Amino acid sequence: MGAKxxxxxxxxxKAIKSTxxxxxxGEHIVEYIRQRTEKxxxxxxxxxxxxxxxxxxxxxxxxxxxxxxxRPDLKLTGDMLADLQVLSIxxxxxxxxxxxxxxxxxxxxxxxxxxxxQRPNAERPFLGFEGSEKAKLxxxxxxxxxxxxxxxxxxxAYAYLSAKDIKTxxxxxxxxxxxxxxx
Amino acid sequence: xxxxxxxxxxxxxxxKLNGAVMDASGPEHMKAIGAFLIQKIAVRTRxxxxxxxxxxxxxxxxxxxxxxxxxxxxxxxxxxxxxPNKSNLTKTGSMIDSLKVKDxxxxxxxxxxxxxxxxxxxxxxxxxxxxxxxxxxxxLSAQEVKQVRIFWIRQFSDLLKKENLV
Numbered sequence: 644m645g646a647k648x649x650x651x652x653x654x655x656x657k658a659i660k661s662t663x664x665x666x667x668x669g670e671h672i673v674e675y676i677r678q679r680t681e682k683x684x685x686x687x688x689x690x691x692x693x694x695x696x697x698x699x700x701x702x703x704x705x706x707x708x709x710x711x712x713x714r715p716d717l718k719l720t721g722d723m724l725a726d727l728q729v730l731s732i733x734x735x736x737x738x739x740x741x742x743x744x745x746x747x748x749x750x751x752x753x754x755x756x757x758x759x760x761q762r763p764n765a766e767r768p769f770l771g772f773e774g775s776e777k778a779k780l781x782x783x784x785x786x787x788x789x790x791x792x793x794x795x796x797x798x799x800a801y802a803y804l805s806a807k808d809i810k811t812x813x814x815x816x817x818x819x820x821x822x823x824x825x826x
Numbered sequence: 827x828x829x830x831x832x833x834x835x836x837x838x839x840x841x842k843l844n845g846a847v848m849d850a851s852g853p854e855h856m857k858a859i860g861a862f863l864i865q866k867i868a869v870r871t872r873x874x875x876x877x878x879x880x881x882x883x884x885x886x887x888x889x890x891x892x893x894x895x896x897x898x899x900x901x902x903x904x905x906x907x908x909x910p911n912k913s914n915l916t917k918t919g920s921m922i923d924s925l926k927v928k929d930x931x932x933x934x935x936x937x938x939x940x941x942x943x944x945x946x947x948x949x950x951x952x953x954x955x956x957x958x959x960x961x962x963x964x965x966l967s968a969q970e971v972k973q974v975r976i977f978w979i980r981q982f983s984d985l986l987k988k989e990n991l992v
Contacts, residue, residue, distance in 0.1 A: 706872040706907055722969035
């Protein structure tokens with residue numbers, strides 16, 4: 644069975660009107676989920692189930708620089724959390740998640756569903772807001788509504804930076820027999 | 827009067843913001859970004875993935891040849907971050923461990939292999955040879971670039987908080 648498309652909706656309050664402000668809210672939510680996941684917390688702010696003994700004994704675990712007994716952070720390479728994004732803004736709805744069919748979507752689906760039930764002990768739902776976390780989502784939204792009302796640009800700063808297309812030039816430069824220490 | 831005060835406050839805020847922007851591109855933060863990048867490249871490569879072009883998706887590194895696998899089985903200094911059959915550009919580990927930030931200026935960070943391995947071969951020659959053999963690893967995937975961006979924004983965000991700008 645293929646991976647399900649992993650995404651969730653957030654209803655935007657009417658007070659937030661401009662696309663930029665809606666995006667700012669979306670980026671704030673995305674970053675909150677990234678940081679919550681890195682702390683080892685699921686979408687109810689409960690601890691993720693521990694890594695299996697088999698995974699802790701694996702070469703990948705060692706290469707990833709992880710230590711035994713550490714709280715899972717769903718971050719071996721970091722690619723999956725980096726790919727979490729605001730997918731669209733349509734009217735009063737933000738769609739947050741992964742591009743359908745992407746590798747990161749497949750990985751996220753694995754964590755969300757415990758690899759579709761095949762590894763129930765490794766089910767680590769990290770997307771969205773459930774249980775006590777619903778209040779957290781409300782507070783993030785409330786913060787943005789207040790910022791828009793007060794015309795407070797500071798809350799938007801992070802989102803504008805996130806959305807900005809930072810051009811990264813990467814020039815490969817490897818020469819044979821070159822001891823870079825000496826140049 | 828109030829308007830004059832507002833203008834002064836705004837000017838102070840802008841000056842602080844400019845200072846934070848300068849700091850975020852300063853040596854301390856550039857070094858931190860470089861170290862972050864090296865760690866990303868090292869982990870990805872040792873997991874067995876290369877990146878053929880900048881911003882491309884990572885892909886599995888070309889497999890090792892059978893005679894080389896045999897050689898690795900009896901090689902006494904094989905790193906514990908690999909196995910005889912694993913293609914992850916790690917034999918003793920010296921080449922990947924030697925990656926360093928060589929330079930940072932004009933908003934650029936230069937990262938490269940440095941020094942020599944236990945047999946006196948320069949690590950940059952080894953990296954060059956591996957690229958020639960199709961195992962390209964000193965590039966950044968689109969996801970890695972995204973991660974650098976997130977890293978930088980977090981640093982910048984911390985600076986803004988430190989300066990009481992947010």
